[in-house]
Amino acid sequence: MTFEARNIYKSFNGTEVLKGVSLAMEAGEFVALLGASGSGKTTLLNIIAGLQHADQGQLTLDGQDITRLPAGKRRFGMVFQNYALxxxxxxxxxxxxxxxxxxxxxxxxxxxxxxxxxxxxxxxxxxxxxxxxxxxxxxxxxxxxxxxxxxxxNPQLLLMDEPFSALDAQVRRSLRSSVRALQQKVGVGAIMVTHDQAEAWDLADRVAVMDQGQIVQFDTPDALRNTPATGAVRDLLQGAA
Ligand SMILES: Nc1ncnc2c1ncn2[C@@H]1O[C@H](COP(=O)(O)OP(=O)(O)OP(=O)(O)O)[C@@H](O)[C@H]1O
Ligand SMILES: [Mg+2]
Structure with a gap:
C-alpha cells in the first residue's frame, strides 16, 4: 500500500494549524512524525485516520482517493496514547x-x-x-x-500517536524493538507520532519533521542529521542519538 497526503490544510477557529502538508509513503515504510508540541502532528494523524476532516487537500491509498471515506472504512490500525483497552x-x-x-x-x-x-x-x-x-x-x-x-x-496502514509516552524509558526501549519487528513481519506501512528523537531514529525508515503546521523536512535519519534543511530541524535534532 502506498499512501499519500497532498496539500492538507486545517484550521481551528480561524487559526491555521496545518498549512499545506504533503507526505508520500512507500509500501511497508515506517515513517515517524517528529515535531515540537503544537506543531500539528496529532491533527495530521487524525485527518489521515479519518477522525477529523481536512479543510483542503487529498488523501490517497494506492492511488485511490480516500479523502471522504469514513474512518471505519479505511481499515487502518490505530494505537493512540489514550486509546485504552x-x-x-x-x-x-x-x-x-x-x-x-x-x-x-x-x-x-x-x-x-x-x-x-x-x-x-x-x-x-x-x-x-x-x-x-x-x-x-x-x-x-x-x-x-x-x-x-x-x-x-490486517490494516492497510498502522497509525500510532505517542503510543509509549506513558511508559518508563526502559519499557519504551523494549517495546520499540518489538513494534519494529511486528510491523516488518506484517509488512504494513506505519506512521508514528513521537516526541522522542531516539525513538524516531531507531524505528523509522524516514522521519517527517513538523514545524508550525508544515513538514519542513522528510528524509532518512542519516540525511536529517547530516543536512538539516532549516534551523528548526537543526534545533530539534540537537542532542538526537
Ligand atoms: N479540536 C481543536 N480545537 C482547537 N484547536 C485545536 C484542536 N486540536 C488541536 N488544536 C490546536 O492545533 C495545534 C496543533 O495541535 P496538535 O494536537 O496537532 O499538535 P501536536 O503536534 O500533536 O502537539 P503535541 O506534541 O503536544 O501532542 C495546537 O495549537 C492546538 O492547540
Ligand atoms: Mg499530539
Whole structure:
C-alpha cells in the first residue's frame, strides 16, 4: 500500500494549524512524525485516520482517493496514547474486537478469529495471558495488546500517536524493538507520532519533521542529521542519538 497526503490544510477557529502538508509513503515504510508540541502532528494523524476532516487537500491509498471515506472504512490500525483497552473484555476479546466488527462479508468465523488471536498473542509474547483483563497487565503489556488489536484486522496502514509516552524509558526501549519487528513481519506501512528523537531514529525508515503546521523536512535519519534543511530541524535534532 502506498499512501499519500497532498496539500492538507486545517484550521481551528480561524487559526491555521496545518498549512499545506504533503507526505508520500512507500509500501511497508515506517515513517515517524517528529515535531515540537503544537506543531500539528496529532491533527495530521487524525485527518489521515479519518477522525477529523481536512479543510483542503487529498488523501490517497494506492492511488485511490480516500479523502471522504469514513474512518471505519479505511481499515487502518490505530494505537493512540489514550486509546485504552476495553476494561470489561479479556485480552483475547480486545484483540478480536476489530474482527468482530468487520463488515459481514469480511468477518472471519469464530474458529478463524480464535486462531488469529492466538497467533497475535504469540507475536506479542503474551501467549498465556489471553484470559486476563487489562487491569491485570503492566503498562507495557497493555500497549502490546493495543498493538495486536490494531494489527488483527490486517490494516492497510498502522497509525500510532505517542503510543509509549506513558511508559518508563526502559519499557519504551523494549517495546520499540518489538513494534519494529511486528510491523516488518506484517509488512504494513506505519506512521508514528513521537516526541522522542531516539525513538524516531531507531524505528523509522524516514522521519517527517513538523514545524508550525508544515513538514519542513522528510528524509532518512542519516540525511536529517547530516543536512538539516532549516534551523528548526537543526534545533530539534540537537542532542538526537
Ligand atoms: N479540536 C481543536 N480545537 C482547537 N484547536 C485545536 C484542536 N486540536 C488541536 N488544536 C490546536 O492545533 C495545534 C496543533 O495541535 P496538535 O494536537 O496537532 O499538535 P501536536 O503536534 O500533536 O502537539 P503535541 O506534541 O503536544 O501532542 C495546537 O495549537 C492546538 O492547540
Ligand atoms: Mg499530539
Amino acid at each position: 476495553f476494561r470489561h473484555m479479556s485480552v483475547a476479546d480486545n484483540i478480536a474486537f476489530g474482527l468482530r466488527v468487520l463488515p459481514r462479508r469480511e468477518r472471519p468465523g469464530r474458529v478463524e478469529r480464535r486462531e488469529k488471536v492466538s497467533e497475535l498473542l504469540d507475536m506479542i509474547g503474551l501467549a498465556d495471558l489471553g484470559d486476563r483483563f487489562p487491569q491485570q497487565l503492566s503498562g507495557g503489556q497493555r500497549q502490546r495488546v493495543a498493538m495486536a488489536r490494531a494489527l488483527a484486522i
